[in-house]
Amino acid sequence: MTKIMVVDDETDLREMVNLLLKKEGYETQMAKDGEDFLCKIDEVQPRLVTLDVMMPGLTTREILERLKEKDCKPKIILLTVVRFSEEEKQQIFEMGNVIDYITKPFELDDLVNIIKKHVQ
Amino acid sequence: MDGDAVEIVKILREEEKRGKLYKDSNPCNKKSIFLDESNQKIEEQNKQLKKLNKEKSNILNVTSHELRTPITAIKGYIQIILKQKLGEINDEQKKSLEVVLRNTNRLDALVQDILDISRLDSGRMKFIPEQTDITTIVKETVETIHVITLEKQIQINTSVEDSLPHLIVDKERIKQVLVNLLTNAIKFSECNSKIDLTIRKNNEDIFFEIKDYGRGIPKDHIANIFDSFYQVNPEDKKLGGVGLGLAISQGILIAHGGKIWVESTGEPGKGSKFIFTLPIHPVENVENRFKELDPFYN
Numbered sequence: 531m532t533k534i535m536v537v538d539d540e541t542d543l544r545e546m547v548n549l550l551l552k553k554e555g556y557e558t559q560m561a562k563d564g565e566d567f568l569c570k571i572d573e574v575q576p577r578l579v580t581l582d583v584m585m586p587g588l589t590t591r592e593i594l595e596r597l598k599e600k601d602c603k604p605k606i607i608l609l610t611v612v613r614f615s616e617e618e619k620q621q622i623f624e625m626g627n628v629i630d631y632i633t634k635p636f637e638l639d640d641l642v643n644i645i646k647k648h649v650q
Numbered sequence: 651m652d653g654d655a656v657e658i659v660k661i662l663r664e665e666e667k668r669g670k671l672y673k674d675s676n677p678c679n680k681k682s683i684f685l686d687e688s689n690q691k692i693e694e695q696n697k698q699l700k701k702l703n704k705e706k707s708n709i710l711n712v713t714s715h716e717l718r719t720p721i722t723a724i725k726g727y728i729q730i731i732l733k734q735k736l737g738e739i740n741d742e743q744k745k746s747l748e749v750v751l752r753n754t755n756r757l758d759a760l761v762q763d764i765l766d767i768s769r770l771d772s773g774r775m776k777f778i779p780e781q782t783d784i785t786t787i788v789k790e791t792v793e794t795i796h797v798i799t800l801e802k803q804i805q806i807n808t809s810v811e812d813s814l815p816h817l818i819v820d821k822e823r824i825k826q827v828l829v830n831l832l833t834n835a836i837k838f839s840e841c842n843s844k845i846d847l848t849i850r851k852n853n854e855d856i857f858f859e860i861k862d863y864g865r866g867i868p869k870d871h872i873a874n875i876f877d878s879f880y881q882v883n884p885e886d887k888k889l890g891g892v893g894l895g896l897a898i899s900q901g902i903l904i905a906h907g908g909k910i911w912v913e914s915t916g917e918p919g920k921g922s923k924f925i926f927t928l929p930i931h932p933v934e935n936v937e938n939r940f941k942e943l944d945p946f947y948n
């Protein structure tokens with residue numbers, strides 16, 4: 531079963547995505563911010579992570595930088611409120627591990643489809 | 651002090667006083683001091699404005715995030731229940747949840763409009779210009795509004811001139827303009843009527859014309875029709891929207907170097923024709939204007 535980590539500082543949103551992915555048949559773990567995520571990742575060993583942009587504490591850039599030092603290198607899908615230009619996508623995807631993004635508020639089917647696309 | 655020293659100190663003090671007076675009274679020095687002080691004030695005000703600008707941007711970013719995140723959670727749970735992932739639901743429950751979802755989408759659209767107009771007003775709307783095929787935008791727009799046209803049985807007739815050049819525009823924003831204008835046309839048209847969408851080249855611009863045969867716009871309202879929150883009839887609120895769509899559309903088009911205007915006699919049945927233009931050669935710096943904005947926060 532594919533393991534996915536759901537990282538979001540908003541409890542309701544984190545639990546909603548967690549519930550959705552569980553119902554879709556994935557094994558899930560949650561983290562409430564960047565530090566929590568980085569602490570848990572080596573133990574959980576997720577294949578994919580949904581990572582909220584704009585969390586308190588570590589910035590997204592800092593999280594992605596520190597992730598490079600970890601053994602586990604999951605694929606990352608960013609949950610954002612903005613669109614990215616091609617140039618920005620290039621920059622962000624070059625940070626390592628980021629493979630896609632989805633803007634909030636999203637349709638559940640869209641999130642599920644993006645995840646399915648990248649874990650198959 | 652001895653007498654001579656006292657004398658010297660006195661003289662020095664006198665000289666000092668005279669020197670200060672000379673400095674204060676010399677018009678050249680006065681002007682110079684005035685300019686120095688003015689420059690300093692301008693620099694301080696400049697720093698203050700930059701700080702306020704950054705704060706404004708942060709407020710918009712935080713507002714966007716804080717409003718859209720709970721909407722995401724609400725929509726998510728409703729959809730999970732509607733998909734019966736938490737157990738079966740009966741027809742009445744399904745209908746009720748669909749009402750909740752519809753209103754959540756309405757709320758989300760309103761939040762988006764308010765953020766859009768705020769960003770346009772403060773010059774902080776982000777544009778992503780890319781090479782765009784007009785035929786594709788039109789096709790995608792018509793697909794987007796298809797469900798609304800079915801509700802009122804309205805026919806959208808599209809006529810796109812052959813071999814139109816590709817434009818360098820923010821595709822999603824131009825679609826937003828088209829969806830807004832077509833949605834308005836549908837809103838103010840009778841059932842079983844038609845709307846004509848015509849796109850053609852004219853010199854250095856592409857003209858987009860949206861003609862409906864609805865109630866039209868009275869002449870005395872035309873001058874204000876693109877103002878924020880302006881609605882011809884207060885009763886129009888019942889049809890949805892708060893009067894921001896045209897203001898946002900105008901802002902997007904101006905940013906792209908285009909224009910928008912309306913022709914209408916106000917006679918019911920004669921409808922209105924909204925026309926907007928986009929330049930074939932893109933304006934400079936639409937994308938550069940926003941380059942310094944952090945991609946994660948804008």
